[in-house]
Amino acid sequence: MTPPPASKTDHPSGDNRFKLLDRTIARFQSRGDALIEVLHSAQSIFGYLENDLMVYIARALRLPLSRVYGVATFYHFFNLKPKGRHAFVLCMGTACYVKGAEAIQNAVAKRCGVSFGETTADGAVSLVSARCIGSCGLAPVAVLDDDVAGKLSVDGAVERVGQWIAEPEQVSS
Amino acid sequence: MAATPKPRVATVWLGGCSGCHMSFLDLDERLIELADRMDLVFTPIADVKTYPANVDVVLVEGAVSTEEHLHMAQLIRKRTRFVVSFGDCATTGNVTALRNRFSVDELLRRSYHELAPGGPATPSKIISPLTLKARPLHEVIPVDAFLHGCPPTADQIWFAVDNLLQGKIPELPNVYLRYG
Amino acid sequence: MTIEELEERAASEQQRQAEFKKRVLTCTAAGCVSCGAGKVVGHFRAQVKERNLAKEVEVVETGCMGLCGSGPLVRVAPDETMYKNVDLEAAHQIFDEHVVGGKPVAAYAVDPKMPFFTRQVKVVLENCGRIDAEKIEASMAAGGYEALARALTEMKPEEVIEEVRKAGLRGRGGAGYPTGLKWSIVRKAQGDQKYVVCNADEGDPGAFMDRSVLEGDPHRVLEGMAIAGYATGASQGYIYIRAEYPLAIERLKTAIKQAERAGLLGNRIMDSALSFRIDLRIGAGAFVCGEETALMRSIQGRRGRPRPRPPYPSEKGLWGMPTLINNVETYANIAPIIRNGSAWFAAMGTPKSPGTKVFALAGKICNTGLIEVPMGVPLREIIEEIGGGTPEGTTFKAAQTGGPSGGCIPAEHLDLPVDYESLQLVGSIMGSGGMIVMDSTSNMVDVAKFFMDFSVDESCGKCVPCRSGTKQIALLLEKIRSGQATPDDLALLEELCVMVKETSLCGLGQSAPNPVLSTLRFFRKEYVDLLIPKLVYEPHEA
Amino acid sequence: MPVITFTINGVPVSGQQSESILEIARQHDIRIPTLCHLDGLSDVGACRLCLMEIEGTSKLLPACSTYPSENMVVRTDTDKLKRYRRTIIELLAAEGNHQCAVCVVNNNCELQNLAYEVGLEHVRAQYLFPKKELDATHPDYIIDRNRCVLCTRCVRVCHEVEGAHVWDIANRGINCEIVADMNQPWGTSESCTSCGKCVLVCPVGALIEKGATVSEMEKHRAFLPYIMTARTKQEWIARAIEED
Structure with a gap:
């Protein structure tokens, strides 16, 4: 972009x-x-x-x-490569882990065909794992672009990234 | 058969260059003495097909690099009282493990396609598949003693074998602790 | 600003608040925002406008109200009714029936008598969820900066330190070092310039205490730091905060600006000789920067690699100058200590660990959220009463405290008083206050592996035991998990854990094996059950 | 400057407050193994080989960056310390690709010598077999990151002595590696003066000269105390002390 x-x-x-x-x-x-x-x-x-x-x-x-x-x-916050158009930031804090973040991680990675820490080849989605975003009360939590999604289910997560992948690629200006 | 049977000794050649076995032959005249003191029941220098049971001492040369090696290593462990890692490849992976930075696919492509003199030739099914990594013997089975060096010197081998034939696990003096 | 002006502004804000018939407070801390608190506030504002109630009803956004698992949370003042799970429909009903109609809505109301509230003692969190975190007047009305004013006008720096010392306050970052002692070392240390640093690099996965304090009551932390600056003779402060906390960063920036404008930070604070500035330094995603020597290097723009101590930061810190480093919660305790006196503080908690401690309660527990309890309260009370126990159909297995540096406390130790020493006795640590509850469905080898992977990722790589040892421990745990490990591997695992603990350079490595050691101690069977026998010689009968 | 007397392994020693315990031990011919330390460079306390037990202190402290106090009781030879040292060497051996048989510094390698010293007869840790970059773009030198022990001597000598700061550490944890400038091929580095100090101070075969084959390369490090004494004291010492 x-x-x-x-x-x-x-x-x-x-x-x-x-x-x-x-x-x-x-x-x-x-x-x-x-x-x-x-x-x-x-x-x-x-x-x-x-x-x-x-x-x-x-x-x-x-x-x-x-x-x-x-x-x-x-510092992991710095990216040396461009990020995808969308970011799926999955919290891998303890509370989220205990409440099943690993299953979400596996399912979303499978749906996107890339591992966490990577961006899909078409540049649509970056998968990022975060170290506790501090919303443990809502575990498991992910930040989808700027939107915090709490008590996330595996299906819900896969559906959201699926929508991003299906989006037509924007014409870069 | 004699009343007190001689110790049953084996040597095995896994993923290595056979240099350790060459060094064994460097025992020269001491080999004659050894012949009196032990029965060599399995070794690549003799034509024995199956690894026998109840082996007292085995010297294992080379890293565990194929499925066959893995199988052999496990067999050796079950059938042998003292297992000795024989040389650096068995002890550390050494040269055999240099391949570990490449994937098995990369290796095969390079060896049997890109560099094959008569054109691409993938190994037939008879050859045992490579394991993901070449590993030192003790990562695969419990090992009782280690002979270092690439290869271990004849003196070092003599010291170890002499001890083993007396039923002792050799405590190698530090002077024999030499990698490379 | 003089002390009279401060009092005047506080009084006028109290007056202003009192003039409203109703005040609707909505928690807009990160937890509640992520389940839609923004829309709820929007709805309240729209209603006020639509019904022309601007003079009677004030809509306020606050920090964390505590019961994070049931957000969005709303509190209606002055009757103090608290509502949970407030969606738009609930918001509508609450506004109609309670704010306008005066009749609380029972369907969403939280029982104020539930142990979650009655068993807590709020010192650090006293204003959290009660005041508008973006208004300095709101803080003043709740007593903010009163302690700073008193310290500057009535106390010598040595007297401030003495008060903190007598209170018995210990560092809330986890190690529990006596705060007063640290302050006096910095005070006595020689240096042209001294620094006060607030460690807000809350990196433990499962901990959000500091974030909540910073989002809910940022001025309290600034005030604590300014008092520390006065006491130690420092003129510059830094708050080192994680980049992952954007809202806390925003609120801190706002708070610093407001305090500067009010003359409570900057030159000649409250017309005294004290000059004290605070700047933010944003972390960039490195857990090890919570370690004080790494944190200082990071503030100086370097890789956050720790260095051997001594020398300690209190003697040789930022730019080689004496530097005081305390954590957010520690600073948040300062103002109340100065305001109410050391005796008041020391009367709470236990003799060796006075005061309260904030915990972030999460995991398999009914009431997840932010709580504050007196030190020494039995773990059982936190889990079963305040936390409401584990969800129905499951049983409590362990509570994990101290994150990747801590350990798991099993059910047999539920009656353990929660203080620094007791937790250490069972192989855990107080840590910064994360408390994750695990039930029977959690496998402890998995939990240990989870924390070890964290430490592998977060190791800075400087010293060999931590860089390479944590990696080997993680590999061994994986080997055990996948059913390929023998008793020899388990023995090596234990040996490596002890070695990494004793030989690592900094606290990260020294505590990284704790989750493994503590689960081995209390749940050894779960490890042993996964082992396979090692291959041995099988003599063959001829 | 007052002289401080204390004991190391029961041997009475004396030294000055400004001297590290390691320095004082060496003056008294007490051997403490080290790897990241090098005379002439600053100390970082990273390899943890020189850890000591000090009576009255629960933590183990590195001799290279700990300073003595009167009547201190220091031990460097306990069974526990020996065991830990061995494990450290084990971890280092497992971390890189250390095939001595094909290494140009075979028989001239500090890691190899340490392995002998601690009696490392086999490595229980799992070999990681890293796959890091080998860079031979420099006309005279090669860096094989798979043999690097991350002692950071090269980083320090380049920064502190040569002043070029070509090298630094990138990434973190187990993924740490030494990089030139912007992690670019060494041969393209504009800041490198090709002085070769980094190659000489490298304790292992990670930084080597081109053209040397197995066991051929020896490293000389006496130049460092020589240069540093000259620079700081304006004294050109005839006999520089070679430590290893």
């Missing part, structure tokens, strides 16, 4: 998203210790952390490239 940034290490011409990112970098006075904040900001602007984008950040914060790469891959 999001086109890769037009430029590499140079300041982009016309890609306004870099202006947004520069604003975050400036807010932290280009300090290296703000790396995680800047990566957060970059991911929310660009959708994921492409290599060139991380190089851009490393240069801006004057950090070694491998440091930036190391931090980006340490």
Whole structure:
């Protein structure tokens, strides 16, 4: 969906998203210790952390490239690959596990043909497992795009992802 | 038959290069002494088809790399008092386990299709299928002693076999603990 | 802002609230929102507008009301009737009959006399679900910032620390280190700059206490931190919070802005010499960052890899400076201690573990939700009375506390008092407060494997025992589960667990084997039943 | 600076507050096995081989980053510690592909030597047989990540001594691996100065010179204390201490 940034290490011409990112970098006075904040900001602007984008950040914060790469891959919140159009985030916290999240996980993965942590080949759905989203009272819980679904059943979950897969692919602008 | 039967000894060649067996032959004149002290009841250097019962000591060379090896290993365990991992492949997987970074399919394709000199030739059904991974012997059956080295030296083998023939599990001195 | 102004604003808010005939409070914490609380609030607002009741009825969104398994929850004030499972139809009926008609709707009403409510003692959660978390005035009206004002005007920093020490408060993050002692070490430590850090990286799967406090009463945490800043001599605070808690982050951001505008954070707070700022640092999905040295590295933009202690953060912390790190619930206890005095606090709970503890009760239990009980209350009371026991047709098997660092407590220990020492005695830990109930359908080897997989995933990879040992433990558990393991494997499993526990660098590795060790201790049979005999020599009779 | 006296394994020793227990032990010829430690680099306390028992402390502490206090009673030779050390080597052996027979540092390998020292006659842990990237794009060197023990000496020497910070650790837990720059082929790294320090400090056969075959490569590490003493004290020590 999001086109890769037009430029590499140079300041982009016309890609306004870099202006947004520069604003975050400036807010932290280009300090290296703000790396995680800047990566957060970059991911929310660009959708994921492409290599060139991380190089851009490393240069801006004057950090070694491998440091930036190391931090980006340490934290599971950061994606180095584009996400699917829809996200099925299944909570695998203890309460959800005890209440049968594993069965949902297996069924949904089977329906999508990919494992959790992956995106379907057509880019329709990303399957993500989360470490307790803190809605244990509603276990098992999944977040479908931004919608929290509590007390989810196996069939219900499979049906929801089935709808996403069946959706006609949007024409990218 | 003699009143006190000689210990029944076997050697087995699983997934290895037979280098450990070669090293065994390096015992040279000591082999003659061994011949007096033991009965070699099963070994790749003699033509014996089935692994017999009631073996006292077996030296197993090589990793467990095929279904047949697996079957053999289990048979060996049930029929042998002392099982010895003979050399690095049996002890760690070693060179045999270098294939473990590839899938069985990848391996077969590479070996029998891409690199086959006379064109693609998939192995016939007679050859035992490969296990998913080549594994050291002790991951498959309980093992009583370990002989290290690629291959173990003749002296090391002598030390171990000499002890085993006396009915002792060899406690190899640290000098014989050598991988590679 | 002066103390008089604070009192004035609190009084005017109380006055404003009192003028409404009815106030309809809806829980919009994450749990209730996920079962439709947003629509319920929307309905109430629309009704108020439609019927032109803006002067008589106030619609308020609050934090967690506790009974999370039965949301959305609604409370109607001033008569304090609480409703559960409020869907749109129920909302309509409640508005019609109770808010307008004055007659409570029995069909959805929660019995206020149920043990779930009567057995709780609310200190940390006193405002949670009762106030509008996005309004600083609501917090002030409930006594917010009164303690900060008192500390700044009437107490020396040493006196604040002494009060915390006398209260006997212990760290609520799990380890139970005496808070007052920690504060005094930071106070005495030399450093040009000192930091106060709030650990809100609530990573235990099955725990949502901190999130609920932050969503329901964020100002209480800010106030606690500001008092800590005053007591220790720090001028900068950080709240390290998980990215998975967007609502808590939003409410904290709002709260910080409001407090700054009110002069309760920033320079010369309440015209005193205290300058104290708070910034948020958003975690990025790494459980190990709950470990304090990893957390600090993460705040500094690095991989969250722990380092050996000593030196402790209180001497050498953020940027090498003395740093106080406490957890959300610990800070949330500070204001009440200052306001009501250490004696009041110490009178609750047990002599060694005074005060209360918040637990997130979940799993196979009737009343799932957020509870607060005095320390030392028997586990049985939590499970059977407050929690209402396991659902019909099943029996209690174990309660898991402390998440991946804790253990399972079996039925035979149900009378155990819940405090730091007692839980440790049975191989579990207090942890941050997650409590998952398992019934007879839960297999304990599976449970152990679940937690071990978690630890494998979350190990930072720095030290060998944790990186590689947890992986081996997980492999062994899988081998056992799949019926391929022999008694030798079980022995190796136990040996590795003890080794990883003793040799790992940080708390994650040191406690990762606990779920295995504790299930082995109480449910060994479930492991043994899965074993196969190992192959042995079978002499053949000639 | 006051001298602190204490005992290690019953032997009275003395040292300064600023010296780690490991340093003091070595000055007194007391052998404590290490892997991530290297003279001249900062300590990280990661391999856990140098763990000690200290009387009055319930936790085991690493000698490389623990400092002495007066009358401390330190033990490094208890059966428990020996057992743990062996298990650590076992875990490392199972974690990578350590086929000594085909390794260029065979007989010159710190992991191999440690295995002998702790008497590792077989590995009970399950071999993981990783499938990590082997990178031979650099003109002079090769990195085989399957042999890496993640001691991070290369990361530290590149950052602390060479100052280039080519290497860092990516991912986490069991998936950790050493990466150059943006996880790119080493040969394409613009920050690498090809100084070869990382290759020399690597304790195993993960970072090696091209052209060496089995058992051919020896690693020299004495340059490190030499450089660091020169840099920090402006002293060019004639005899650099080789530890292993």
